[in-house]
Amino acid sequence: MATETVAPSNSTASKTKTSPFVGERSKVSSHISQNEGLIFEKSSPGKKAYRLPALDVPAIDPQALLGKHAREDLGLLPEVSEIEIIRHFTRLSTWNYAIDLGMYPLGSCTMKYNPRVNEMVARLEGIADAHPYQPESLSQGAMRVMWMLQECLKEITGMDAITLQPAAGAHGEFTGILLVRAYHESKGNPRKKILIPDSAHGTNPATAAICGYQVQNLKSNSDGMVDLAELEQLVDEETAALMLTNPSTIGVFESEIHKIADILHSKGALLYMDGANMNALVGKTRPGDFGVDVMHLNLHKTFSTPHGGGGPGSGPVACKQILEPFLPTPVLVEKPDNTLTFNYDRSQSVGRVRMFYGNYGMFVRALAYILANGPDGLRQTTEDAVLNANYIRAKLEDVYDLPYKTPTLHEVVFSDRRQTRNGVKTGDIAKRLIDYGFHPYTTSFPMIVAGALMIEPTESESKEELDQFIDAMRQIAREADENPEIILHAPHATRVSRMDEVAAARKPVLRWKPDTAPESAASEIAASGKTPPLVPATAAKEY
């Protein structure tokens, strides 16, 4: 265990021979962390964590019923007791950082507080046990929740229609672009290309490609915004849509958004908005009002459903009336007697994008969040998110380079230009933040900023937590000048140091096997004395 005063035993950190911190860490102290092997390494035949009820029907002979399809055995599935399971996963959990532990400033990811009442209501019997094929007469509660969420999201976005079916943000993009394509096809020409700004997330071009479109890159102007002249030049009768993130990935609202929409619409093209940054807009402005034709939302960002270590997400798609006929089936409709029903009979629909109705459990949570906020709470939430980001910007712009001086909303993007003079890059600063008790910001994105530090605090941070973050960032800036070596080998205070990602990719070990002995492989590598600073991989964002 590394601590603040005792240098870690690894050779690289001990080279520094000084306290690993130039100042004080106010947020964290080191403490004991439990070791834990793989669950398979605890397994032993005969240990059990279950007991089934006595079988109340006659026992069967599987061999007789299944013949050659009967399974012999279940290989290496573990055999352990209940207390071992509780300890195993509890120990693993303590190795994670989490919103519940502190600020999670991942730009474009909107890591906000996940209210606990959301979890409680999603687990109510009658909701958690509802089967998607149970009769509609016995699903009215479940359907009403979907209806209420749809109505709220339409109002929040200023759109006319919505589908909740997409399972995540990228899946929502896929659905949205399918709508665009179906719309153009209905006019006689699906068109060929989708315009995507160079500041966009990688899912945007990937989505355009799987919908059969060519991707045309749109360069940003010197303010990091859409270059209107360039846009005007590129848009033609073969342009299906522009996929725009607004506010952009540098947190800037496209102030000429109406002109962008006009240019597209004048050629019959549509405006798609990536709703990743909706946390900057809710209750303050509505995409439907400023010319957006179709957009997706991320319930796991803006509407507080938990990220859960990488999912599940949920990516509803809202659109204008012109795209409504093409929505995935089924579509929820209200009958004259106020009951709800699913309409499957829609001849122009793009089809299904997922079985059943989508990630329903996320709908419940998102609605609970909206109800807890109300209109005033949602507006205050957006204001606090923007306030927090601007506070960080004001408190750090004298020590970190701010490539775009344009006013920003919910996030701020610095660059590592000043720190690279001492060989310290954004990925290193990010790793160093871990030692100060914070999750890193988003690194190296957007790509229009070389060495980007993309910081989105969200509304969930108190002034005290923000001040601690700012203090940590300023100390790291000092370290970059005075002791860059310590940053290059950070983090020092974690259970494990930087991982050998190159080795992981070169010879992938993607599952445990009893004959692999990772500890001995490890000592082999350790014995080779190979301890260069490992370059952190480019981080990606959640969509």
Next chain:
Amino acid sequence: MRYLPKSPSDRDAMLKEIGVSSIGDLFQSIPAEYRLATDLNIPPQMGEQEIVNLFRVAADRNANGYASFLGAGAYRHYRPVVIDALVQRGEFLTSYTPYQAEISQGTLQAIFEFQTMICELTGMEIANASMYDGSTGAAESVMMAARVTRRSHMVVAGTVHPEYREVLRTYAQHQGLTKHRVGYGADGRVDMKALEAAITDQTACVLIQSPNFFGVIEDVAAIADLAHTKGALLIVSIAEALSLGIVRPPAEADIVSLEAQSFGVAISYGGPYCGVLACKEKFIRQMPGRLTGATVDQNGRRGFVLTLSTREQHIRREKATSNICTNQALVALMTCIYLTIYGKAGMRELAEQNLAKAHYAVQTLAGTPGSKLLFANSPRFNEFVLETAEAPDSINARLLQQKMIGGLPLSHWYPELKHASLWCATEQNSRAQIDAAAAVIADKHAPALAYV
């Protein structure tokens, strides 16, 4: 607002530090004409108690407390309490995708264990960190097979879940993929003659489901032979993952697309679930989705990282294997805990119980007057198709009156199966429920509720 940790004086102090006089100054970049001047028209702020009550009312308007015989892609299995006790730990629930390995080892190791268990269950060499669900997983596997073989024709069994096939159609429509649907024979399995005729040297893959939508176990080995003879890949989709506790894994497949909802994931009106792709190792570079791999840190200590990300969209953009970005990490964790709880012995015991319950239900329900088990000579797991003299809707209407939900009528997807319905019996169905359902089917004069 109770989720916001700031007092008015905090806000004032921060505005002062920023150098603006009001919060409105920070929103000046939004053109005035688009700034909202009024409140959103949504329900007013509610207290926690009001929220809980609202959802309780909604829950009570659903089929709460009904015995059910529904399956068809969403399976009713008991969820041990340990699962929610663990997945509700904030460190799992409120963490992000584990890109920062040093502070994400908990999630990463759990995914590594999940991948290992999926390999063991499916007989495949590698598995990914999860997909959205079984339907999108099946579609992604077909696109993967097209990349691997560089072919663009797919053969799809008509006994694959109809909604999976609908999703596949949506995905495939702009990929230039052509599709041939192969029907089923009198045994409820893929029509082997038609299948053989459908596979050509342009076929990228054959997609089947086993147990299939009728609950019948397909002859995977024989189908694999047909596919492989023509150089096509075999994709086996599995919707009822618990079958793997007692049914031989589809080891002859090239790709297995599993829906793992059965492993401790709440039915929750259809999601979130947990798809996962497993395949032969040689296809690894064409596998979509996140992968966790073992490696060592600078001190030689074992650890785990997300790896092979050069396949993914944040690096490869429009050339990525898929646009998928999120997975279902928390749901995958649930399934990992579930598999750990039941383990090697329990999974088999539990699967045997399902087999026994379904067998008893077959004998009891098919024994009612006018009823008949379809595809009777084919092996099954926990689902079966019951043909009745009476329309399934009418039987189901009587069952509802007794707080029971009967089998799923099939004629909507299979018009030729006019009076057939798909029943599922799991360890959650007691003998008494099965007997009661049989009594209702037999008694045409029992009271009914409208089945809509």
